[in-house]
Amino acid sequence: MVEEESKLSTKDIRSFSSKDFPHGLTYGAWTVRWWKWCFSIPREINPTLDESGVHAAERQTPPTWFMAGTWVSEKRSYPHRRCTIPRGVSILFPLINCEENPLEYPHLKTKSAMSNRLSYDMSTVRNLQCYVDGEAILPQRVRSDPEFFEIKMRADMSENKRSGTTLMTTDGYWVFLEPLAKGTHHIKFEGSYQYGRLYSGAIYDLTVS
Numbered sequence: 001m002v003e004e005e006s007k008l009s010t011k012d013i014r015s016f017s018s019k020d021f022p023h024g025l026t027y028g029a030w031t032v033r034w035w036k037w038c039f040s041i042p043r044e045i046n047p048t049l050d051e052s053g054v055h056a057a058e059r060q061t062p063p064t065w066f067m068a069g070t071w072v073s074e075k076r077s078y079p080h081r082r083c084t085i086p087r088g089v090s091i092l093f094p095l096i097n098c099e100e101n102p103l104e105y106p107h108l109k110t111k112s113a114m115s116n117r118l119s120y121d122m123s124t125v126r127n128l129q130c131y132v133d134g135e136a137i138l139p140q141r142v143r144s145d146p147e148f149f150e151i152k153m154r155a156d157m158s159e160n161k162r163s164g165t166t167l168m169t170t171d172g173y174w175v176f177l178e179p180l181a182k183g184t185h186h187i188k189f190e191g192s193y194q195y196g197r198l199y200s201g202a203i204y205d206l207t208v209s
Helices: 029-040 111-123
Strands: 006-010 012-017 062-064 080-086 090-100 128-131 141-143 147-154 164-177 183-193 200-206
Touching: 012 164, 029 062, 029 090, 029 141, 029 147, 029 164, 090 111, 090 128, 090 200, 111 164, 128 164
Parallel strands: 062 090, 080 200, 090 183
Antiparallel strands: 006 012, 090 164, 128 183, 141 164, 147 164, 183 200
8 A cells, every 4th residue: 555654855845744743733633633624624614625726725824734536436536626825834635534433423432432434445545646746755654542532523514414523533535735846736646445446636736925
């Protein structure tokens, strides 16, 4: 599958490894922040459902800019988003990520059940690809830190349309880029799970201002 490496370098493009502490936090702690960001934004302006990039700046705060793929689908068709980001921010996004929580999935009544389901989902991950300005970037497999955390779910973003605070655990393959140079950049990424049946991904044209 994908091997973990130390800090990666591709020309002037650098990304953090899963063992790094970007901006003083663990990589896994940043993925928890990403999930909380994702589920905090109303569906009609949520960046995960945005086709053009018009909502890419929703609730972004330095020093890290969160990007999104799409909710998994059998269609291998991805949005092409265009957006401008400030110079000096790192960029975090998942190629494919999985989450378990008992609010959306009531049969997951224990932490053990959540972990077992998460492990199964991750075992079916395939087709990991990420390119930044045409250069391949190695994704990192990262578990949430802490392993279980509380998250507030919006009904319009919940699988079963329920809202409330729930316990969640997550795992996935991520890319965490160090700040890109001023100018334009092209990012394309995708991943799948359930042995290639369900896909997620996106294409971004970024302008670093």
